[in-house]
Amino acid sequence: MDQSLRQLDALNYYTATRKYDPSFPRLEADLDADVVVIGGGFSGINTSLELAERGITNIVVLESRYLGYGGTGRNGGQVMAGIGHDLELIKRHVGTAGLETMFKIANLGAGIIKARIEKYGIDADFRHGYGYMGFNRRQEKTLRAWCAEFKAIDPDNQIDLLVGAEVRQMIGSDAYSCGIRHMGGGHVHSLNLLCGEALALQSLGGRIFENSQVIAVEYGRGSDAAVVVRTSQGSVRARKILFACNAFLDGLEPAIDRKTINTYAFQMATEPLSDELILRISPIRGAYSDIRPMIDYYRVTNENRLLFGASTDYIEYIPGDLKAWNRARMLKIFPYLDKVKIDMAWGGPLCCSANLFPQIGTLPGRDNAFFVQGYSGFGVTPSHIVCKVLAEGMSEGSARYELMSSIPHMNIFGKNALRRPMMSAGKTFHQLSGYFNGRR
Numbered sequence: 001m002d003q004s005l006r007q008l009d010a011l012n013y014y015t016a017t018r019k020y021d022p023s024f025p026r027l028e029a030d031l032d033a034d035v036v037v038i039g040g041g042f043s044g045i046n047t048s049l050e051l052a053e054r055g056i057t058n059i060v061v062l063e064s065r066y067l068g069y070g071g072t073g074r075n076g077g078q079v080m081a082g083i084g085h086d087l088e089l090i091k092r093h094v095g096t097a098g099l100e101t102m103f104k105i106a107n108l109g110a111g112i113i114k115a116r117i118e119k120y121g122i123d124a125d126f127r128h129g130y131g132y133m134g135f136n137r138r139q140e141k142t143l144r145a146w147c148a149e150f151k152a153i154d155p156d157n158q159i160d161l162l163v164g165a166e167v168r169q170m171i172g173s174d175a176y177s178c179g180i181r182h183m184g185g186g187h188v189h190s191l192n193l194l195c196g197e198a199l200a201l202q203s204l205g206g207r208i209f210e211n212s213q214v215i216a217v218e219y220g221r222g223s224d225a226a227v228v229v230r231t232s233q234g235s236v237r238a239r240k241i242l243f244a245c246n247a248f249l250d251g252l253e254p255a256i257d258r259k260t261i262n263t264y265a266f267q268m269a270t271e272p273l274s275d276e277l278i279l280r281i282s283p284i285r286g287a288y289s290d291i292r293p294m295i296d297y298y299r300v301t302n303e304n305r306l307l308f309g310a311s312t313d314y315i316e317y318i319p320g321d322l323k324a325w326n327r328a329r330m331l332k333i334f335p336y337l338d339k340v341k342i343d344m345a346w347g348g349p350l351c352c353s354a355n356l357f358p359q360i361g362t363l364p365g366r367d368n369a370f371f372v373q374g375y376s377g378f379g380v381t382p383s384h385i386v387c388k389v390l391a392e393g394m395s396e397g398s399a400r401y402e403l404m405s406s407i408p409h410m411n412i413f414g415k416n417a418l419r420r421p422m423m424s425a426g427k428t429f430h431q432l433s434g435y436f437n438g439r440r
C-alpha cells in the first residue's frame with residue numbers, strides 16, 4: 001500500500017479517545033438467525049438495534065475488522081439537520097407530497113441520536129450547537145430560506161440567522177458573512193456513540209462478531225429462501241440479510257456495488273487548545289460547516305481540540321501530507337491558529353450515489369436481501385433516520401420505507417478503473433451547479 005493510502009488508517013482522534021472498548025469474538029461456529037447483518041458501522045448497528053427494539057432479537061452482526069473501522073470511526077462527528085444534500089434532487093421521483101414526507105423524515109435524525117443517548121445512557125460527548133456558514137449574498141439567500149424551513153420543522157430549538165458582524169457571536173472568523181446558528185444540531189464522539197449502541201443491541205440479545213469478514217453469500221431458491229453467509233471460520237444461516245458495508249463493500253454483492261462510487265475525505269485534530277482560544281474560535285463550542293458543494297467542516301472536542309475536515313474541491317486525489325493539507329484549509333478560516341500543532345490526521349472513503357441520496361431497498365428478485373449505502377459524504381445523522389426507516393421495511397413495512405426505497409439509483413460503470421477522472425468530473429459538475437442552487 002502506498003504512503004498516501006496508509007495515512008488514511010493512521011491513529012485517529014476517535015480511537016485515541018474512546019471510552020468504550022468492547023471486544024467481540026470472531027465467528028467460529030455455524031449459527032442460525034432471523035437476520036444476518038454485514039458491517040459494524042452506524043448502518044449495521046443502528047438497523048439491528050431498531051429491529052431488536054421491535055422484538056426481532058435473533059440478529060447476528062458480522063464485521064470484517066472491528067466496530068467503527070469504517071467511516072463511523074473516522075468522521076467529523078457532525079450532527080446536522082437533514083441529509084446533507086438538497087432533497088430537490090429526488091423531487092422528480094417522489095413528487096411534491098413525497099418530498100414533503102422526505103423533508104420531515106430527513107430532519108428526525110438528530111432527535112433519534114439524542115433520544116438513544118438518553119435511553120441507553122451512552123457517554124458520547126454530545127454537545128448542542130451547529131453553524132451553517134456562508135461567504136456571500138447568494139449563500140445568505142439560501143441560508144435565509146433554510147432558516148425558515150428549520151424553524152417551521154423544529155420550533156422548540158433556538159435557530160437564528162446571523163449576518164455581518166453578528167456572525168462573530170457564533171464563530172471567531174472573518175471568513176464568513178452569514179450563518180445559521182442551530183442549537184438543535186451539534187456534534188458527537190461517533191465511535192463512542194457506535195459502541196454504546198452496539199452494547200445496547202447486545203443487551204437486547206443481538207450477537208456481534210468482529211474479525212469476521214464475510215467472504216461468500218449463498219442465496220436459496222425463491223425470493224424469500226434462507227440465505228447463508230460464510231466467513232473463513234463459520235457461517236450464519238438467516239431468513240433475512242442486510243448489506244451495510246457502504247464504502248467497503250468491495251464487490252461482495254455486484255448488484256449494489258455498481259450503484260455507488262467512492263471518493264475520500266480527510267480529517268485532522270489539533271493539539272488541545274487553551275480555553276481562551278476555544279472561546280475565541282467557538283463561543284458555543286459547536287460544530288460548523290459551510291454550505292458550498294464541497295464543504296469544510298470542523299468542531300471543538302471535549303478535550304479542546306479543533307477537529308477539521310474536508311475533501312478535495314475539484315480534482316480527485318489523496319494529498320501526500322494530510323496534516324499539512326488540512327492545516328492550510330484551517331488557516332484560511334482561523335489564521336490565528338498558525339502556531340498550533342496538529343496532533344493527528346487521517347481519512348477514509350465516502351460512498352457516493354449519483355443523485356447523492358442514501359440508498360435502501362432489496363436486491364432484484366430477493367425480497368429478503370436488504371441493503372443500505374451511499375450517504376455521499378454524510379451519514380452520522382442520516383444513518384440514524386435512514387436505518388429507522390429501513391428497519392420498518394425489514395419488519396412490519398411502512399409507507400415511508402416504500403417511498404424511500406422506490407427512488408431509483410443509477411449504475412455507475414467503470415467505477416474502479418475510471419474512479420479518479422469520474423470523481424473529478426462529478427465534483428466539477430457539483431461545484432458549478434452550486435452557482436445555480438445558491439450554494440456557491
Ligand SMILES: Cc1cc2nc3c(=O)[nH]c(=O)nc-3n(C[C@H](O)[C@H](O)[C@H](O)COP(=O)(O)OP(=O)(O)OC[C@H]3O[C@@H](n4cnc5c(N)ncnc54)[C@H](O)[C@@H]3O)c2cc1C
Pocket residue numbers: 038039040041042043044062063064065066067068069070071072073074075076077078212213214215244245246247248249252265266267297309346347348349350372373375376377378379380381382383
Ligand atoms: C474521513 C471521513 C469524514 C466524515 N465526516 C462526516 C461528518 O462529519 N458527518 C457525517 O454525517 N458523515 C461523515 N462521514 C461519513 C459517515 O461517517 C458515513 O457515512 C457513515 O459512518 C457510514 O456508516 P456505515 O455504517 O454505512 O459505513 P461504515 O462505518 O463504513 O461501516 C461499514 C463496515 O462494514 C464492514 N465490512 C465491509 N465489508 C465487509 C464484509 N465483507 N464482512 C464484514 N464486514 C464488512 C467494514 O469493515 C466497515 O466497518 C465521514 C466519513 C469519512 C471517511
